[in-house]
Amino acid sequence: MIIFGTRVRQKTIGEGEFYCPHCQSMCGYEHKSARQFFTLYFIPVIPIKQLGEFIMCENCGGTFKAEARFLRSSPAASGQQNRTEDLAALLNSVKAKLEKGVSIDYLVRDLTSAGLNYDMARQTVENAAGEGRRVCEACGLTYTATASTCTECGGRLQ
Ligand SMILES: [Zn+2]
Numbered sequence: 360m361i362i363f364g365t366r367v368r369q370k371t372i373g374e375g376e377f378y379c380p381h382c383q384s385m386c387g388y389e390h391k392s393a394r395q396f397f398t399l400y401f402i403p404v405i406p407i408k409q410l411g412e413f414i415m416c417e418n419c420g421g422t423f424k425a426e427a428r429f430l431r432s433s434p435a436a437s438g439q440q441n442r443t444e445d446l447a448a449l450l451n452s453v454k455a456k457l458e459k460g461v462s463i464d465y466l467v468r469d470l471t472s473a474g475l476n477y478d479m480a481r482q483t484v485e486n487a488a489g490e491g492r493r494v495c496e497a498c499g500l501t502y503t504a505t506a507s508t509c510t511e512c513g514g515r516l517q
């Protein structure tokens with residue numbers, strides 16, 4: 360089974376001093392940014408969207424809205440969102456496609472073009488493909504043990 364989902368990650372992007380309304384004194388702060396990531400096997404692989412930025416008082420731990428001067432424009436979040444939806448749909452269909460006889464190499468290519476890095480894509484498809492491999496001598500494409508003909512050239516698999 361291919362396990363994927365999303366996770367929020369916080370990152371410290373700066374620090375300094377500010378007047379904390381809670382402590383009512385000058386305190387150190389950490390400027391943090393929260394981002395939602397697309398995860399594969401619980402590993403964040405692609406940032407999906409910027410959830411916001413805030414500053415945290417190092418003295419009381421209170422969080423406050425970052426001032427406008429801290430805010431940076433977020434990348435095109437909607438495009439990223441669509442891309443990860445495509446990736447999720449692809450991951451959901453890997454097993455079915457392998458059973459239909461689609462080559463391992465093609466599935467890896469689909470996943471990498473949807474934004475996954477090559478190693479992660481290769482590992483995911485190899486895991487889903489299980490044991491045993493068959494290869495098309497003409498094209499060099501790799502298939503699962505249950506595939507019998509090459510979807511590219513129609514040749515018999517070795
Ligand atoms: Zn404080």
Ligand SMILES: [Zn+2]
Nearest residue numbers: 495498509512
């Ligand atoms: Zn072939």
